[in-house]
Amino acid sequence: MSFNDELVRRFEQMAQMLELTGANPFRVNAHARAARTIDDLTSDLGEIAGDAKALIAIPGIGKGIAEKIGEFAETGKIGEHLDLLAEVPAGLLRVLEVPGLGPKKVALLWKDLGVEDIDGLKRVIADGSILGLPRMGAKTVENLIASIAFMESSGQRLHLGIAAPIAEAIVERMESVKGVKRAAYAGSLRRGRETIGDIDVLITTGDPDGAREAFTTMPGMTEVLAKGESKSSVRLSLEGIDHARWGGDGAAAQVQVDLRIVPEASWGAALMYFSGSKEHNVRLRERAQKQGLTLNEYGLYPEDGEDEPPQKRGVKAKAGKTEEDIYAALGLAWVPPEIREDRGELDVEQTPRLIEAGDIRAELHAHTTASDGSMSLEELVAEAKARKFHTIAVTDHSKSSAQAGGLDETRLRAQRAQIEALRETTTGIEILCGCEVDILGDGSLDYDDGFLAELDVVVASPHVALSQEPKKATARLLKAIENPYVHVLGHPTGRLINRRKGLEPAMDEIIAAAVEHDVALEINAHWMRLDLRDTHVRAAVEAGAKIAIDCDDHAPGDFDNLVYGVLTGRRGWLTPELCVNTWTKAKLHKWLRSKHG
Ligand SMILES: [Zn+2]
Ligand SMILES: [Zn+2]
Helix, strand or coil, X not given: CCHHHHHHHHHHHHHHHHHHCCCCHHHHHHHHHHHHHHHHCCCCHHHCCCCHHHHHCCCCCCHHHXXXXXHHHHHCCCHHHHHHHHHCCCHHHHHCCCCCCCHHHHHHHHHHHCCCCHHHHHHHHHCCHHHHCCCCCHHHHHHHHHHHHHHHHCCCCEEHHHXXXXXXHHHHHHHCCCCEEEEEECHHHHCCCCEECCEEEEEEECXXXXXXXXXXXXXXXXXXXXXXXXXXXXXXXXXCCCCHHHHCCCCCXXXXXXXXXXXXXXXXXHHHHHHCCHHHHHHHHHHHHHCCEEXXXXXXXXXXXXXXXXXXXXXXXXECCCHHHHHHHCCCCCCCHHHCCCCCCCCCCXXXXXXXXXXXXXXXXXXXXXXXXXXXXXXXXHHHHHCCCCEEEEEEEECCCHHHCCECHHHHHHHHHHHHHHHHHCCCCEEEEEEEEEXXXXXXXXXXXXXXXXXXXXXXXXXXXXXXXXXXXXXXXXXXXXXXXXXXXXXXXXXXXXXXXXXXXCHHHHHHHHHHCCCEEEEECCCCCCECCHHHHHHHHHHCCCEEEECCECCHHHHHHHHHHHHHHHHCCCCHXXXXXXXXXXXXXXXXXXXXX
16 A cells, blocks of 8 residues: 555544544544545655655645654654554444435444444344434434444445446436436536446425335335435346355345435436535535535525524525536636546636546547457448547557467568558558557566557557555556657556455656656546546646556457546646547647657
8 A cells, every 4th residue: 555545544534533433523624625635635745754744735634634644754654543453342333324324323332332333232232222322313323223234235336337327227227218308417426427326316396105106116226215305316236237256255136226306496406415525515505605605415595594494494496406506606617527636626607628538539548359349440440430439549458468379570560561551451540550559567578669669559458467555556657657659658557446456656746647648648548447537637737747648459349438537637637638539630640750850
């Protein structure tokens, strides 16, 4: 684990444990904020850990936190963290993850009933003593029982590429129900996050009973958790969805879906509220407050100091029907959901025009049956042409990837002859002869420079030694970037979401080198990879690095993963200009040829 990750884990735990011990909310927030800040950093804090001034200069890190970072650098531990670990039972943090149990309730369970872990929670449910706690009725306890069972059967967040098609199908189903006027999914899925906890669907309807009925009888439904006036919840089975192959044994077996029926006049306010992020919404509410207004999931209202919510008193909203109206009433332009993360999106005059899937005109990373793909050369080209791309690069694996059928120089030259022949009979698309060359453990490439110079496009990717220590990983990737024939650094860390951490290089150095040597950093669009990740894309964009969004196609359906790569790009504030796949044919090919002098 990198120095930064070690700190993130500790500060996250400290925030939770401080909350459970009833500490001052400011202290809780300081630690939570520090964890978020450090998680977003692209530089290694270890380098400046002894320099309190430099640490405090980072927004989100205060004096107390800076001292703890220094302490960790020096001793490998944080005293207060250890004190808290001694005070708070380890199993209690897992209890905190049970939906419906906030820190206040968990603290009561712990102090009053001696609950220290999930088993303890089950015990006080079984003996009924939990009912003695304030606001803990039979119905709440029933939901807790279901939540615990769910947690024990699932365990992991869902991948974006698993959750999105399910949510789209549910929205489509709800749209077809009589009386439903609008339907959309919200939550972290709408923001394009790489993993999703549950799926939130919002609708407006003239026939709430019909909508609830349609929702709670969906195919694949395993359990109805709630069927209330404004909110219904179900669990859907993920059986039959081929994700275990990627997710491993711990892959989720079910997903919770919440349906909320919202008033037509509150559509925008509800969509905004349930899309989050929480941090973005907090900033919006603060902004509203400064203007003498109050913002909730029903609308934006004048603040009149009354305790009862304005929508219950018939107060007329200033805005609420659309998100655009609400942002405008707050003096802001509409903010794309993918960047609603409180990472500066409310501090700019106008957010940039973010990349869209329709901007992509070329694919620079694809495999055929020559290595581990399932498409023949002809099938690959036909598929790319059907997507209206002007360029498709054939980039099979290199010789060291023996398990993936990697090509040696002789086979790749033969493939080149095949590509040249195919060009003769193909119109409407350029076929490039390239490779995905292995970056070996020491940073050297799997083909020599003389051979690389023969190729139209070179994607250099790490596939082995993916757990090497951060300093080695940095040196390794820098060496690959410095090679004069490399165009694209493919899936730079080699991570697999929920499954493999991958390399942890000093990303700021990688980005700076990519800019200097004119190498594009890839966002590998497969939802299992999404590598570069969103925050690293943001840093790359700020540094002016070129980005390639590629699907790393092995089968025809892989082209459909493009949307996930684009969502990740959008989360990193990527504009079309910096993404080489959006360029015209002339501009793209000129850049590719520039590597050949
Ligand atoms: Zn690869
Ligand atoms: Zn590949």
